[in-house]
Amino acid sequence: MQLSDSFFKSRKLVDLVENQTSYELEDSAMHIFETHQRAERVQLQFGTPVLASMFQGKKVMHLRDKPSFEFLPGESLILPADELMCIDFPEAREDDPTRCLAMEIGEDRLKGVVQFMNDRMTRSDGQEWNILDYNFHFTNDLGIYQILQRLVYLYTENHPSKDFFVSNMVQELVVRILQANVRKTYQQNAKKLSGSKRLAFVVRYIRENIQHPLSIKELSDKACMSESNFYKIFKQEMGISTTDFINEERINAAAQFLKDPSTDLTEIYLACGFTNRSYFNRMFKRLKGISPSDYRRRFN
Known part of the structure; x- marks a missing residue:
């Protein structure tokens, strides 16, 4: 993610550790x-x-009630109000600093977006959208990445309509994060939830058949929905299309196989449902940021 030229022109470097540049608006702030x-x-x-x-x-983040973990580029973390963070910076240098964005979003603003979602975006399991689980650590999908990049530009831009632009982007950001939270819940608990939640059952089915071609018709039948309704509900709750989700699952499976240096790359992409090596390489780099070969070298 890139910082704008206007940020570097206006920021003052005062502290070597956690030097803070802040931009504050009516119901949100960016640091x-x-x-x-x-x-x-x-x-x-x-x-x-x-x-x-x-x-x-x-x-390296040390949070209450959570084991310490590495926090890396392309990842985000949701924290509740008054959460005390304890942070290590093991690699920060003058010529290669650590940089992180922190966005404060007011409780009333969050509640307003959740209410909007419950009014307009009915969930397939009948449950309501809720303010997400705090200390939610996740990898940004393309939609969230693009919104964050846009927000960096908007906050640092000198524009008379900045508040309006930012307000709309914050609403979309919260919606996408809540969808990412549901998606991660289904991914982590697919087996346990598959007996009571249709989308969790579909997630489990995708994983158990990842090496085979998977169609919307096949998955909508498993969910007992029409194709059009299944496509709409899946994207509405999970935040990404069924095709993108399948590719994400296939690449995650491939990443696990790549950690074993004895496994042939052709065997890996075929076992994960890809029939074309070049398409597998492109999709892997798009989702992981590096090629399959470089990813393997990182672990070996």
Whole structure:
């Protein structure tokens, strides 16, 4: 993710650890933190719910009731109000700083978006949308990545309609994050939930048949829905299309196979449902950011 030229022109570098540049609007704020030297156990806390998203470098996060974990570029984290973060910066250098975005979104704003979703976006399981599980750590999908990139530009732009532009983007961001939370819940608990939730059953079916061609007709039959309704409900709840989700599952399966250096690349892409090596390579790089060969070298 790129920071805008206007950010670098206006920001003042005062601190080497967690130097903060802030932009505040009516019901949200964006902070960009930069760290230029190694540091450990740096504490940070916000009074409102926060979306943190990594731009560059690596952090090690220590949060309450959660094992320590690495926080890497392309990943985001949702934190509740008043959550005390304790952060290590193991790789930060003056010529290669760690950079992270933190967006504060007011509770009333969050509740308003959730109410909008419950009014307009009925879920297949009959449950209501709720403010998501906090300490939700996830990889940005393409939609979330593009919104964050746009928000960085909007916050740092000097435009008279900035509040209006940002407000619309924040609403879309919250919707997409709630959808990503549902998607991750189904992915992590597909087996347990498949007996009571139709989309969880479909997720489990996709995983168990990942090596075979999978059609919307086949999956909609498994969900006991028409094709058009299944396509609409799936994207509405999961935040991505059925085809994109299948490709994501196939690439995740391939990534696990690649950790075994003895497995042939041709065997891997065929076992994950791809029939074309070049398409597999393109899809892997699009979703993981590097080629399958480079990914394998990273683990070996």
